[in-house]
Amino acid sequence: MQLLPVICLVLSGLLARPLWADPVRIAVASNFTLPMKQLVADYEKTTGNKVSMSFGSSGKFYAQIMNGAPFQVFFSADQAKPQALERANMIVPNSRFTYAIGALALWSAQPGFIDTQLYTLRQGNFRKIALANPKLAPYGAAAAEVLAKLNLVDATRAKWVQGENIAQTYQFVSTGNAELGFVALSQIMSHGNVDRGSSWVVPAELYQPIKQDAVLLNNGAHSPGAQALLAFIRSEQARSVIESYGYQTP
Amino acid sequence: MSFSEADLAALWLTLRLASSVTFVLLLLGTPIAWWLARTNSWWKGPVASVVALPLVLPPTVLGFYLLMLMGPQGVIGQFTQSLGLGTLPFTFWGLVVASVLYSMPFVVQPIQNAIEALGNRPLEVAATLRAGPWDRFFSIVLPLARPGFITAAVLGFAHTVGEFGVVLMIGGNIPGETRVVSVQIYDHVEALDYGQAHTLSLLMIAFSFLVLLGLYGLQRKQASPMGKEH
Numbered sequence: 222m223q224l225l226p227v228i229c230l231v232l233s234g235l236l237a238r239p240l241w242a243d244p245v246r247i248a249v250a251s252n253f254t255l256p257m258k259q260l261v262a263d264y265e266k267t268t269g270n271k272v273s274m275s276f277g278s279s280g281k282f283y284a285q286i287m288n289g290a291p292f293q294v295f296f297s298a299d300q301a302k303p304q305a306l307e308r309a310n311m312i313v314p315n316s317r318f319t320y321a322i323g324a325l326a327l328w329s330a331q332p333g334f335i336d337t338q339l340y341t342l343r344q345g346n347f348r349k350i351a352l353a354n355p356k357l358a359p360y361g362a363a364a365a366e367v368l369a370k371l372n373l374v375d376a377t378r379a380k381w382v383q384g385e386n387i388a389q390t391y392q393f394v395s396t397g398n399a400e401l402g403f404v405a406l407s408q409i410m411s412h413g414n415v416d417r418g419s420s421w422v423v424p425a426e427l428y429q430p431i432k433q434d435a436v437l438l439n440n441g442a443h444s445p446g447a448q449a450l451l452a453f454i455r456s457e458q459a460r461s462v463i464e465s466y467g468y469q470t471p
Numbered sequence: 472m473s474f475s476e477a478d479l480a481a482l483w484l485t486l487r488l489a490s491s492v493t494f495v496l497l498l499l500g501t502p503i504a505w506w507l508a509r510t511n512s513w514w515k516g517p518v519a520s521v522v523a524l525p526l527v528l529p530p531t532v533l534g535f536y537l538l539m540l541m542g543p544q545g546v547i548g549q550f551t552q553s554l555g556l557g558t559l560p561f562t563f564w565g566l567v568v569a570s571v572l573y574s575m576p577f578v579v580q581p582i583q584n585a586i587e588a589l590g591n592r593p594l595e596v597a598a599t600l601r602a603g604p605w606d607r608f609f610s611i612v613l614p615l616a617r618p619g620f621i622t623a624a625v626l627g628f629a630h631t632v633g634e635f636g637v638v639l640m641i642g643g644n645i646p647g648e649t650r651v652v653s654v655q656i657y658d659h660v661e662a663l664d665y666g667q668a669h670t671l672s673l674l675m676i677a678f679s680f681l682v683l684l685g686l687y688g689l690q691r692k693q694a695s696p697m698g699k700e701h
Contacts, residue, residue: 280661305663349561354644357661382561382643385661393643398542398560 244271245446246291248282250298250433251388252323252360252405256466257296263462264453270446278386280357286311286438293441294450296320296433298387299359303434316437320454321468323431324406325363328420330395335419341401345376351393351402354383360390363428364403370427406467413465422467432471478671480647481655488563488651489631492570496578496627497620499571504582504623505612523576530573534640537569541641561643566651569641570631577626585619586612618693622686629682633675 249257254276261272275282275292283302286292287309297303300319306312327342329335341347353361361383368374382398384390387405394402406422409415435454441447453459460470474482507519525533540547541559548558559565593615597607613620635653642649644658652671659668 278661280663283663284660348557349643351643354658354661357658382645385639385644385657389639392538393560396538396542397544398538398558399643 243446244273245293245441245444245450246273246275247294247296247447247450248275248277248286248290248292249296250279250282251276251386252298252407253296253321253433254388255407255411256321256463256468259462259466260454260459263458264450268449268453270449272446272450276388278357291440293438293444293447294435295438296435298323298431298433300432300434303436306436306438310439312436312438313442316451317434318455319432319471320435321433321463321470323360323363323433324425324467324469325360325367325403325423325428325431326406326409326415326420326467327401327423328394328404328409328415328418329401330397330418331400332419335401335421337421339371339421342371342373342377345380347400348380349382349393349399350377350380351382351384351390351399351404353387353390353403354385358384358386358390359431359433360387360403360405363423363431366428367403367423410467411465474670475667477646477650478652478655478667481650481652481671482674484563484647484650485632485652488566488570489628491567492574492631493578493624493628495567495571496574497624500575500578500623500627501582501620503575504579505586505608507579508583508586522579525573526576530634530636531640533569533573534637537565537572537637538641541565541568560641561645561649563648565641566638566649569637570634573634573637574627574630577630578623581619581622581626582616583619585616585622588619589615618690621689625682625686629679633679 247257257274257276261274265271279297279299279302282290282292282295282297283305286295286306295303295306303312303317307317327335327339334341342350352364355361355365365374368377382393382402384393387408390402391404391408393399394404403423406415409417409420435451437447437451463470503518503522507515507522538560539545541551542548543552543558551557551559559568589612593611594607597611602610633653634651635657638649638651638654639657642651642654644650644654650658652675656668656671656675659665659671
């Protein structure tokens with residue numbers, strides 16, 4: 222009696238499943254968390270395919286992929302790690318492409334703390350400034366480069382606190398433990414606006430472009446779902462979403 | 472095996488941190504363990520549970536809340552600021568506070584067990600001989616429960632050396648201040664410097680093994696004379 226609707230539901234669920242029923246597993250650099258969630262939601266809605274997302278630092282994903290992690294697509298925060306995977310024959314040949322070019326912002330959770338003349342930064346009127354570890358994260362390297370161009374490395378170095386990745390750097394600033402810090406513009410931007418605290422979008426000429434590459438991993442070589450997702454990421458629709466989070470697209 | 476200057480700084484910092492934490496933990500943990508071992512109060516269960524929380528909580532929970540609480544808007548942060556101390560995250564003493572909370576059960580529980588094993592009798596006898604409470608503690612409890620104290624100190628020290636999640640959340644990776652060995656290893660792995668990561672990791676494995684070996688050796692030695700008494 223009550224079983225019938227359940228059976229119908231299960232059957233309809235089975236029939237509605239797409240050809241490739243298993244979700245595509247993707248590893249995503251933490252700076253791209255917000256846009257990727259939006260992109261995947263759009264993609265799942267239009268295609269009915271499922272995507273399982275893992276977010277973290279590119280270095281950790283690199284180590285995991287080299288050691289057999291089941292990811293099919295890797296969205297790195299830089300070009301170096303996808304290139305290293307390419308050299309190690311871990312990816313489908315010629316699948317590497319730049320999906321986004323990151324932008325850096327100096328941000329404070331306090332309104333009015335950062336002004337366009339960068340008075341606070343230059344005067345050192347703060348206790349701690351957060352940046353991602355320059356050795357590990359491309360956004361950290363870019364932040365260090367900006368401070369060098371502004372001749373502020375020596376003046377600020379004693380106040381640096383370093384996040385392991387850009388997500389942790391954001392966390393240090395958003396909790397107010399560091400009054401200001403260099404974060405990814407994508408983390409503080411939604412729908413084309415920065416809606417919290419105060420910020421300075423760092424001019425692109427102050428740092429090397431943060432090109433972020435994606436690759437189709439060997440695990441995904443025979444997955445139509447993985448290929449469909451990559452095609453979607455390169456589509457006009459996806460590019461406008463990516464740009465609305467402050468990235469440029471190639 | 473060779474260590475870079477940054478590796479050595481991380482090792483030295485880790486030793487300083489673990490020693491400070493062990494010292495503070497013995498001072499704080501002993502009265503708590505004493506009370507837990509001897510009380511019949513309704514509060515025993517809740518207090519023992521709070522002390523043991525770090526055993527089951529993910530370190531990220533502890534780290535996340537400490538970051539909030541010790542930050543400028545947090546309760547602890549406002550308190551330390553009102554004392555003119557600034558805020559604790561990203562400082563050596565911030566790590567000490569976090570590690571004391573995190574390693575507390577490893578120190579309290581062995582001491583508590585040792586005191587419970589003593590029973591009331593030796594203390595009652597000492598009291599009839601007019602030994603005061605401090606006298607009873609230093610001349611009865613401390614010598615008889617010594618294995619418990621040694622176990623507590625070793626475990627507290629070793630557990631602090633092995634700490635990672637909490638330090639990562641509130642440390643900020645500052646060389647010589649909060650970049651401990653576990654974080655340094657993580658950095659090496661993230662930067663794909665696997666050679667350096669191996670060197671430090673092998674050292675950690677050797678250290679941990681020797682600590683535990685020493686501890687079990689000690690317990691076996693203590694077990695035989697204790698056994699005769701019963």
